[in-house]
Amino acid sequence: xxxxxxxxxxxxxxxxxxxxxxxxxxxxxxxxxxxxxxxxxxxxxxxxxxxxxxxxxxxxxxxxxxxxxxxxxxxxxxxxxxxxxxxxxxxxxxxxxxxxxxxxxxxxxxxxxxxxxxxxxxxxxxxxxxxxxxxxxxxxxxx
Numbered sequence: 001x002x003x004x005x006x007x008x009x010x011x012x013x014x015x016x017x018x019x020x021x022x023x024x025x026x027x028x029x030x031x032x033x034x035x036x037x038x039x040x041x042x043x044x045x046x047x048x049x050x051x052x053x054x055x056x057x058x059x060x061x062x063x064x065x066x067x068x069x070x071x072x073x074x075x076x077x078x079x080x081x082x083x084x085x086x087x088x089x090x091x092x093x094x095x096x097x098x099x100x101x102x103x104x105x106x107x108x109x110x111x112x113x114x115x116x117x118x119x120x121x122x123x124x125x126x127x128x129x130x131x132x133x134x135x136x137x138x139x140x141x142x143x
Contacts (some may be wrong), residue, residue: 001139002028004070006061007079008103015128016074023132026141032064062091065098069089075134077102077113077121088117103131 004028005013013031020029062097073091090091102118104110105126113121122134 001026001071002069003072003074004029004065004068005029005031005074006064008074008076009079010077012128012131016131019128020123020135023136030068030070032068060090061087062094065091065095070098073098073100075100075102075118077104077109077118078106092117101135103134 003020005017008016015032017029020026049088061073089099091098091100093113099119100117101120102109102113103122104113105124109124110121120138122131122138124134125131
């Protein structure tokens with residue numbers, strides 16, 4: 001499964017990416033926004049290999065998903081909401097097989113995310129480990 005991380009705080013994005021790259025069911029983890037130059041999940045503060053995003057930032061989500069060839073778009077709903085009008089509808093029209101998952105430490109956001117067009121809402125504890133565990137459980141049951 002190819003996963004595109006988007007609309008995510010830099011520190012969480014780097015940690016989620018680091019954790020997902022070790023999952024056997026994940027073939028690639030891509031990011032559409034620049035990684036922090038000195039963000040090392042191990043805490044050594046050495047330059048992280050992905051100092052720039054894999055996908056050049058574009059003005060619309062559909063272009064970024066297409067460039068990534070993603071099977072799953074993983075958003076941090078606490079950062080992404082509210083989505084620009086029509087963003088997820090356009091994405092679904094162009095790539096109907098792409099699943100959209102939203103992470104949030106606020107379970108009360110579930111209804112808003114699902115109404116906006118998110119396929120999977122993953123309530124987490126706000127940590128990378130919590131995000132990956134929620135996604136792993138959801139993939140087993142939904143995808």
